[in-house]
Amino acid sequence: MLHSKSRWQSPEADPEVVRNLAQSLSVSPLLSSLLVKRGMNTPDKALLFMEGGDGEGHDPFLLKGMAEAVPRIRKALQDDEHILVYGDYDADGVSSTALMIYLLRYLGASFDIYIPHRANEGYGLHNHALDWAKQQGVSLIITVDTGISAYHQIAYANELGMDVIVTDHHEPPELLPEAYALINPKLPDCPYPFKGLAGVGVAYKLAQALLGDKVPVEWHEIAAIGTVADLMPLLDENRSIVRKGLSSMRNSPFPGIRALLGVSGIPMETVSAVNIAFGMAPRINASGRLDHAGRAVTLLTTENRDEAEELAGELDLLNKERQLVVERIVTEAAAMLELQIQQDKLPDIIVLAQQGWNVGVVGIVASKLLERYYRPVIILDIHPETGMCKGSARSIPGLDIYEALSSCADLMDHFGGHPAAAGMSLHQDRLKEFAAALNDYAAKVLTPEHFLPVTDADEEAAIADLSLQAALELDKLAPFGMANPVPKFIVRGAAVKETRKMGQDGKHLKLVLQQGGHTIEVVAFGKGGLAELLPGGTLIDILAELSVNEWNGSRKPQLMLQDLAVPKPQLFDLRGAADAVKQAAQLHELLKPYSGAKPLRTAAVFQNSRLSPMGALQGMSLWVYDEDAGISPVRHHPADSEDAQVSLLCLLDMPETPEQLDALLAAFPQADNIALLHSIRDGRDRLQMPTRDHFKVLYKSIAALATAPVPEHELLRRLTRQSSMGMRMLAKMLDVFEELEFIDRSRGTIMFVTQPSAKSLTASQHFVRLGKTAEMEQYFMESSRSELQEWMLSRRLDVSRVG
Structure with missing residues (x-):
């Protein structure tokens, strides 16, 4: 499940007005709807907007x-x-x-x-x-x-x-x-x-x-x-x-x-x-x-x-140098803010100042932090000799930053600007008072709803509506910019048909989406990391802009992705990850923007025997598999309350027993997403579904090799030479024979019992458990993502019924 970065809203248009305008202008219903929603609801207004006049405007x-x-x-x-x-x-x-x-x-x-x-x-x-x-x-x-x-x-x-x-x-x-x-x-x-x-x-x-x-x-x-x-x-x-x-x-x-x-x-x-x-x-x-x-x-x-x-x-x-400078300052400013948040809370208006922050780019930095935290942001450079601060502000729709600055004008030497952006200068001695005054003002103006980003879309559309002709027709609304943005379309319930990375280092993402019998390509710049999270068959909702892709003389419609959501819980199949810890940390960062209104809560579960350091898993709660309790906590993140819902569950190792799996699912019943990062065992190391033939062959081998007490490790070594099964499987089969008293197991040795009582394999708890464990391991090791997801869902439902 991926939550969209913002809440999408699309205005309604009177269907009759849309229909009449489309007929009057001989345009598609889609273009007519866009015109009506932008206030061009009569033929005269629409024609003037699309074609313009020859005059020079107002006197x-x-x-x-x-x-x-x-x-x-x-x-x-x-x-x-x-x-x-x-x-x-x-x-x-x-x-x-x-x-x-x-x-x-x-x-x-x-x-x-x-x-x-x-x-x-x-x-x-x-x-x-x-x-x-x-x-x-x-x-x-x-x-x-x-x-x-x-x-x-x-x-x-x-x-x-x-x-x-x-x-x-x-x-x-x-x-x-x-x-x-x-x-x-x-x-x-x-x-x-x-x-x-x-x-x-x-x-x-x-x-x-x-x-x-x-x-x-x-x-x-x-x-x-x-x-x-x-x-x-x-x-x-x-x-x-x-x-x-x-x-x-x-x-x-x-x-x-x-x-x-x-x-x-x-x-x-x-x-x-x-x-x-x-x-x-x-x-x-x-x-x-x-x-x-x-x-x-x-x-x-x-x-x-x-x-x-x-x-x-x-x-x-x-400009290239400017991009590098901006990247450095954004990193430093975000680290400074995160430290503040740990000690307090995210302020209504973010005010950050530092020496060495090029005053020429602080406005861009403010914009990037606003996008990340969705708060009004002021970034200032402090002059090392005079202590004077010069900065820029960027604001969200709910707060007029010019009015906010006007409320504390006495603290600044100079300020000016617009409701959404402004500049100012003041001495560093007044920074604390300045930030406090702005946040006092914001507390009177802003409500919790103001901090929920909203994106205005133009239309909910089906892929069938987003044709080449529709894309070409949109040019009639150009030029695009403020108050006349490029149209944004919402497409819901489209199935991912193809996913691939593109560009240098796989930085960008390309999808092919299908809806009914219609398909369309979607390009997402800077979203290459999502490729593994959107496998074929995933149903997604997207917010996108429609454009024309021209290549080698051919033209076809193409969507430019702005935002996306996956409405249902997902299973991220990353089995066999080279470094499960590193992959979990990357996944945690990747999903942060898609965690919805609540902060992303991530839990990582692993075997006690895991040796890799866990330092990269900052911000996560850590759990280990436990032979008795199923799983046990190692570290809770300070931000996690007892009832905090985990959004992402990372399995660094697979559970060894069905009991551990059930305990895992019981501990995290509402996890939005589960990531499988465990290693893939070699074929001989895997458990097999036990059959009577397996035990019949093993019984004969033991009868031949253990007429007298034999060290268990020596017997297992000999058995592995004669069998296609690995040592783990053979050891668990010995547990079954011991329970049924077909062998005598003592002091590290095993001896065949020559005349055991007749007993059925199914009478052995170890046999039953081996079957369940082998089934679980087979799903974790060999099944497809969709098969494993369906099986995990059924296990989760079974656990919830028992609970």
């Missing part, structure tokens, strides 16, 4: 502050003033800065740019940068993707005699800066109808206000990158921006974008919003995370192909 002068900003910029151009574009170091800030460079080049302006260094300066405007700008002769500053919270810095700029036009999209604070113009659709009194613009989107609207219909169409490419990278909703005007940007990008005139697509391995002719999010954006962001974002700005604005290819290669290398 840029509806943005508050635009009417003041445009004349001020025109005056600066007329008077040949020197302008400073002040940007940010993330992909949205880089895109915004690049777009302003193209705009000011187009207008023939005199300008400089400034982007702060993430690690050395941090987010936002800085007075030393304003001093530098003044020295350069700047009289007008235009901020992009920053500035809405820079109250004191803009006041300082005003003192220096420089005007500031703020273009931003972050949440406005209560105290707004006294800039020459503030342009932000989220300002409370801004009448602009769409609030979801990225920073680059606001910059684009400024370009529109200045140029009207003369804005070059290729600038949409720059705007699309920042919009997708900053996780803005791909609805309304953003949808038009990204669609036009992708269309232009397929034949991009920008050397930098062409080179970036190349190093990202993205074919230009099929570039999508998903490619921007997972291919282009991480490389642009790597520049600001590990170096300086100016390198990425240069890449997006260069006109030289050779320079573009060199810069794209550098960003690709930086």
Whole structure:
């Protein structure tokens, strides 16, 4: 039994509305249902969503502050003033800065740019940068993707005699800066109808206000990158921006974008919003995370192909370095958190800080820990000399992290962001107070339900519905991103037909699922370890995205696995494992994400004679087989209560007797899964089902060899030479003969009894027990997984009835 990582929920749609829309648009019921569930429930709405209009969205002068900003910029151009574009170091800030460079080049302006260094300066405007700008002769500053919270810095700029036009999209604070113009659709009194613009989107609207219909169409490419990278909703005007940007990008005139697509391995002719999010954006962001974002700005604005290819290669290398840095910090942060959990409990908001955690990647680390623990997470780097902490936060849907930070604003030097993500700086002396204040706030806002992850699916579908035509039709809903995600489908009760690992070191998983007469391939990246847990015939439920797999000119539908569940208990057939202890530890870690709402409880059972060290089995309760009690505990994990249900039962060794097996099943009656990790005995070492012929042959052999007392070990040695049976089997048969008084067994010797009383083999308890033990061993050693699973289930039922 594997529990899904999250609870899947799929909205209902009115069947009549779905049917009517499908008929009106001549589309499949599946696509019609998806449109209805996304709010496109009329033909007009659906057509506009799928095809879009030719217009440029809303009038840029509806943005508050635009009417003041445009004349001020025109005056600066007329008077040949020197302008400073002040940007940010993330992909949205880089895109915004690049777009302003193209705009000011187009207008023939005199300008400089400034982007702060993430690690050395941090987010936002800085007075030393304003001093530098003044020295350069700047009289007008235009901020992009920053500035809405820079109250004191803009006041300082005003003192220096420089005007500031703020273009931003972050949440406005209560105290707004006294800039020459503030342009932000989220300002409370801004009448602009769409609030979801990225920073680059606001910059684009400024370009529109200045140029009207003369804005070059290729600038949409720059705007699309920042919009997708900053996780803005791909609805309304953003949808038009990204669609036009992708269309232009397929034949991009920008050397930098062409080179970036190349190093990202993205074919230009099929570039999508998903490619921007997972291919282009991480490389642009790597520049600001590990170096300086100016390198990425240069890449997006260069006109030289050779320079573009060199810069794209550098960003690709930086991104690989960034991945290694993230992996290291995630490991360190998780270890620090686990130590905290052992001493206390998992906090509602996780706050972790350490020296040497690159401030450029702490947001990514926070995201990864959020995925693992499903709690809001704040990760901070501590400066070794000043003690100042700079960090990033990521939150779950139930908690607005910006509001949470606002509740303890007095503890920070600076903060800003969105409901789902934010940044902050504070001194390490305030860390404990900061964490406590945030958790006090969370205790008032969050309920236990908030900590149960929920994944929104679009549709419950049968494999028959997920055809090639359906996959091709989904493109009508693109571009996909925030607020318009790639559709997710739930398929229940599909049978695993084939399972295999793929990729380097078997890192990835490929399944073939069957439902009725229909099959489909499923690919799961990073899930190769599950291959042995999903043998043929396993019935599973999956959550997946539908795509088209193109190979050697052929196309077929393919599912990309997001999550899975196996509703029924499983028997993991890992018999003959080279290292049972190591395999059990790996299995424990592998199943952790699939243990459901409760922590994974694992028990390992083994023979007392096992010599291998058990140190790798941390977090498990340990049990040994016992001749008298069946099994006995060796170590309980501290987290296990008396009635804690074991989810995974690992048999490092098989039981030696039916009594031990029954005791095992009685001790763990509700185990979700049982893993068989025992060694496989050689044929001669195995017990055989006893027959009268076996005993008849043995009787004659003993009669010939033991007319006088013979040492038992010597007799067994001779018997094994004459028989196909091994020493274990022969020794147990001697037990039967002794019980029936066919032999005399004393002082380590055996002698044949010449005239024993006539007795039936079935009168011997040892004979009956040998039969049961041999049957058990035959199942454990020789039967198929399905046969063994059925037999174990019947034994479990028998034990439960007796209990």
